[in-house]
Amino acid sequence: MLRYVVLEHTGAPDDPRGCHLDLLLEDGKHCRTWRLDHWPQLDGDALTATPLPPHRLVWLERQSAAVSGGRGWARRLAGGHYAGELPTDLNTPLEVALSGLGVRGLPEPVLLRIKDGHCRLCSCP
Template sequence: MNKWVLLEHKVYSANSFDIHYDFLVENGIDCLTWKFLKLPLLNKASIEISKQPNHRLVWLSRIEHELSDNRGFVKRIDHGIFKNVSDKFDPEFYRFILDGELLCGLFEISGNSCRLSKNY
């Protein structure tokens, strides 16, 4: 049904914690997944993003979840329905129209960078 979710992932370590964001889009049997360290801002410069192994569909519906083996805590901070507007299938380039509160507009992933814009 073309669902997407933005998760804030707090990773615990011995004396501190780290935060990153996981962006997941429904892909039939699982979710395409990317990780970034800061949120993209509307019509601003591209930010670094990295492809991650696909995640299970259950992450589209979870609101908060403590990860096993003390790997951290995940909280949904945005979600919605996306429209894929990529001209062709290319595993290095994606274009989605997102309808969220934090991520709203054209979200483009090209290799290891992403950008959010209103131009679509």
């Protein structure tokens, strides 16, 4: 199974709020990554998911570390495995099932949907 992680990223120079989340999905030799303003509510409204450049796989294993280039600090909030396929076209909607969010009080698994720059967490049927 492929891995994912949600990181709290503080002190990023390009973040006027000073804190955001990075969602990383393992994809071969790197991770597809999106910036989220905050944690999505299960079955709640969609959040803006801003695509970021690919991140290194090492972030899937770190608990807490400085971000290179003086770009702040990242701390792991949740992580685990996901099931599903990542589309090769980055503009194609994606849907994967995340396991490992019990630490956030969520059921197992939870569907992650990213479409048109928006992200939602949905209950599985």
